[in-house]
Amino acid sequence: MVHVTGDVTVCCLDEHLENKIGNLTETPLAQLWSGETMQRWRAAHVDGRFADSGPLCTRCNWQSAGAAPDQTVDAWLDRLGDTELSRRWKARKQKRPERKKKR
Numbered sequence: 001m002v003h004v005t006g007d008v009t010v011c012c013l014d015e016h017l018e019n020k021i022g023n024l025t026e027t028p029l030a031q032l033w034s035g036e037t038m039q040r041w042r043a044a045h046v047d048g049r050f051a052d053s054g055p056l057c058t059r060c061n062w063q064s065a066g067a068a069p070d071q072t073v074d075a076w077l078d079r080l081g082d083t084e085l086s087r088r089w090k091a092r093k094q095k096r097p098e099r100k101k102k103r
């Protein structure tokens with residue numbers, strides 16, 4: 001989410017900018033989106049390690065509620081090439097309850 005000041009946070013719940021990753025007056029959005037912080041926090045979410053993500057994520061009640069579709073995560077992991085993270089993701093997918101299908 002981009003605030004009127006140009007501050008960018010990873011989450012629409014983040015009105016106080018606890019998960020701020022930068023400001024558009026200093027850094028292009030594409031660079032923020034694919035930067036080290038975002039990659040590290042994405043990996044933490046894929047792993048279910050919310051305490052290793054943005055500060056707001058640690059105490060968020062919505063953890064994973066708005067998660068990306070599995071296909072999106074799979075494609076990102078393919079591009080990332082982290083085989084160990086992919087292995088852990090596949091293990092987590094197998095353990096979780098079946099998601100309800102959208103009509």
Ligand code: SF4
Nearest residue numbers: 011056057060062063
């Ligand atoms: S865990 Fe909560 S605060 Fe973090 S990105 Fe997800 S919804 Fe936002």
